[in-house]
Amino acid sequence: xxxxxxxxxxxxxxxxxxxxxxxxxxxxxxxxxxxxxxxxxxxxxxxxxxxxxxxxxxxxxxxxxxxxxxxxxxxxxxxxxxxxxxxxxxxxxxxxxxxxxxxxxxxxxxxxxxxxxxxxxxxxxxxxxxxxxxxxxxxxxxxxxxxxxxxxxxxxxxxxxxxxxxxxxxxxxxxxxxxxxxxxxxxxxxxxxxxxxxxxxxxxxxxxxxxxxxxxxxxxxxxxxxxxxxxxxxxxxxxxxxxxxxxxxxxxxxxxxxxxxxxxxxxxxxxxxxxxxxxxxxxxxxxxxxxxxxxxxxxxxxxxxxxxxxxxxxxxxxxxxxxxxxxxxxxxxxxxxxxxxxxxxxxxxxxxxxxxxxxxxxxxxxxxxxxxxxxxxxxxxxxxxxxxxxxxxxxxxxxxxxxxxxxxxxxxxxxxxxxxxxxxxxxxxxxxxxxxxxxxxxxxxxxxxxxxxxxxxxxxxxxxxxxxxxx
Amino acid sequence: xxxxxxxxxxxxxxxxxxxxxxxxxxxxxxxxxxxxxxxxxxxxxxxxxxxxxxxxxxxxxxxxxxxxxxxxxxxxxxxxxxxxxxxxxxxxxxxxxxxxxxxxxxxxxxxxxxxxxxxxxxxxxxxxxxxxxxxxxxxxxxxxxxxxxxxxxxxxxxxxxxxxxxxxxx
Numbered sequence: 001x002x003x004x005x006x007x008x009x010x011x012x013x014x015x016x017x018x019x020x021x022x023x024x025x026x027x028x029x030x031x032x033x034x035x036x037x038x039x040x041x042x043x044x045x046x047x048x049x050x051x052x053x054x055x056x057x058x059x060x061x062x063x064x065x066x067x068x069x070x071x072x073x074x075x076x077x078x079x080x081x082x083x084x085x086x087x088x089x090x091x092x093x094x095x096x097x098x099x100x101x102x103x104x105x106x107x108x109x110x111x112x113x114x115x116x117x118x119x120x121x122x123x124x125x126x127x128x129x130x131x132x133x134x135x136x137x138x139x140x141x142x143x144x145x146x147x148x149x150x151x152x153x154x155x156x157x158x159x160x161x162x163x164x165x166x167x168x169x170x171x172x173x174x175x176x177x178x179x180x181x182x183x184x185x186x187x188x189x190x191x192x193x194x195x196x197x198x199x200x201x202x203x204x205x206x207x208x209x210x211x212x213x214x215x216x217x218x219x220x221x222x223x224x225x226x227x228x229x230x231x232x233x234x235x236x237x238x239x240x241x242x243x244x245x246x247x248x249x250x251x252x253x254x255x256x257x258x259x260x261x262x263x264x265x266x267x268x269x270x271x272x273x274x275x276x277x278x279x280x281x282x283x284x285x286x287x288x289x290x291x292x293x294x295x296x297x298x299x300x301x302x303x304x305x306x307x308x309x310x311x312x313x314x315x316x317x318x319x320x321x322x323x324x325x326x327x328x329x330x331x332x333x334x335x336x337x338x339x340x341x342x343x344x345x346x347x348x349x350x351x352x353x354x355x356x357x358x359x360x361x362x363x364x365x366x367x368x369x370x371x372x373x374x375x376x377x378x379x380x381x382x383x384x385x386x387x388x389x390x391x392x393x394x395x396x397x398x399x400x401x402x403x404x405x406x407x408x409x410x411x412x413x414x415x416x417x418x419x420x421x422x423x424x425x426x427x428x429x430x431x432x433x434x435x436x437x438x439x440x441x442x443x444x445x446x447x448x449x450x451x452x453x454x455x456x457x458x459x460x461x462x463x464x465x466x467x468x469x470x471x
Numbered sequence: 472x473x474x475x476x477x478x479x480x481x482x483x484x485x486x487x488x489x490x491x492x493x494x495x496x497x498x499x500x501x502x503x504x505x506x507x508x509x510x511x512x513x514x515x516x517x518x519x520x521x522x523x524x525x526x527x528x529x530x531x532x533x534x535x536x537x538x539x540x541x542x543x544x545x546x547x548x549x550x551x552x553x554x555x556x557x558x559x560x561x562x563x564x565x566x567x568x569x570x571x572x573x574x575x576x577x578x579x580x581x582x583x584x585x586x587x588x589x590x591x592x593x594x595x596x597x598x599x600x601x602x603x604x605x606x607x608x609x610x611x612x613x614x615x616x617x618x619x620x621x622x623x624x625x626x627x628x629x630x631x632x633x634x635x636x637x638x639x640x641x
Contacts, residue, residue: 006618013625065615100633107626114619126619130626137630 212245
């Protein structure tokens with residue numbers, strides 16, 4: 001079954017490119033949307049008997065090298081969800097390049113699906129590259145100046161990350177003689193940690209931190225996020241950097257490098273610094289999307305802080321925050337796109353009072369920012385609560401305090417944003433503004449609905465996590 | 472382990488490699504930079520050959536030194552050279568920007584030199600894939616990576632189509 005997560009999108013790309021550009025432009029986004037929805041369904045049911053039964057009847061290629069566990073399934077479902085929302089959002093503006101957009105979203109999906117399913121560091125690298133190459137093109141798809149600049153920065157930083165990761169893989173291959181997760185992990189636990197392995201580890205983590213946009217490796221991220229077309233920045237912030245950076249770090253520290261105390265400290269410092277500096281930088285932004293970009297750095301910091309703790313509860317909390325952040329940050333990016341498409345600007349100093357004219361966008365954005373700031377009963381509250389509890393239980397009191405205090409910073413910058421964009425007096429020149437079209441409203445309602453439901457039904461989520469042995 | 476005469480060759484070749492790489496980065500003329508990059512590939516080819524992997528050497532030579540250099544040179548031939556003032560301004564900027572590069576390189580070199588005995592980085596390669604033919608490695612052991620390669624090429628094709636076609640469609 002895992003191979004289907006690669007083969008179905010591949011089939012999708014081929015199908016939408018066959019009929020030629022005119023028809024392709026019209027149907028590409030819908031076909032890609034169908035693939036994304038199929039992916040959500042397959043990921044959610046991936047643990048069921050049906051697939052196990054099917055696997056005994058039909059044997060697909062790559063069965064041995066691709067695997068799905070709970071962590072993978074959650075990320076696969078999130079990928080499908082965010083890709084679907086991004087594809088709907090693309091319909092918000094007339095896009096003459098829908099064919100390419102749809103195809104490239106499918107290619108990034110293939111890349112990300114590969115990244116989460118492989119159990120081999122070299123294949124991991126191959127699929128990271130697929131995702132990166134498709135993202136460069138997606139950012140600069142309209143060939144405008146700023147996006148090209150953002151894509152170029154991303155390209156250069158990503159090339160640096162690639163060199164670091166490849167060097168790490170080479171060193172591991174030389175010392176261990178294998179690139180499979182299990183073989184490397186076995187060798188490391190048998191042979192002890194040699195200096196070469198530490199060098200490889202540092203290189204690997206540095207490379208992945210660039211991909212995740214952790215401070216101090218974040219230089220490319222605000223430019224790429226804010227300059228990309230709306231649907232693309234949502235995809236980037238919501239899922240791409242999370243899969244390529246955060247997921248891979250979490251996977252490697254659980255499956256390959258058993259976490260040592262030095263690494264623990266390193267991750268927790270990286271996470272805490274990202275949380276605080278990201279939040280402080282977000283406060284100073286005037287550009288709506290740039291603020292969201294810095295906020296993403298800060299929230300990714302929470303995930304890394306919690307995962308770096310190395311305890312089961314810390315990992316579960318990180319996984320939950322991974323999903324929650326993907327939904328509510330995508331929600332805020334959809335709303336930013338809606339505001340930009342209606343008012344023509346992203347500068348918050350030129351906006352104001354939009355809530356009366358755009359009630360749905362204004363309302364859902366309140367849901368999004370309250371959830372980001374960790375206000376009950378929304379989904380973000382629960383994952384942050386779990387993170388703080390995990391930190392406290394492990395005796396990391398200082399980090400727990402940082403996590404709580406940074407929530408106040410988060411609330412502060414989002415209140416500033418909300419006041420400047422949606423509340424207050426309507427700015428002159430914005431009287432004729434209308435609610436955004438269905439293509440922006442539908443994803444924002446779906447994502448806000450998920451944020452509220454995961455929050456309200458959290459006891460069920462907790463039961464599910466317990467039944468899966470996560471906590 | 473490599474014998475001592477081989478070691479001497481390696482040191483010479485690796486210094487050459489580094490030299491042409493620095494040259495490729497620092498040189499002002501794009502054409503010469505492309506050629507310096509090709510020189511990097513050629514030296515690397517020799518190193519790979521001496522280390523006993525002729526196949527990797529052939530790929531390196533044909534793709535990196537041959538194909539990529541040809542693409543670079545044809546792209547450069549489409550550009551027009553800058554004026555003297557532009558070049559002078561660029562040169563000043565470059566000096567300012569890259570002045571730290573040689574210092575950094577020397578520092579890293581000294582650091583590695585000092586740390587060498589404790590790092591024990593002269594690793595005798597643990598024979599991965601030794602005894603397997605190329606077909607077996609590519610199609611049996613690493614077939615997933617071949618699929619990955621195909622998808623990367625697909626992404627690259629879309630990249631070329633999106634970025635280089637329909638210039639007027641801005």
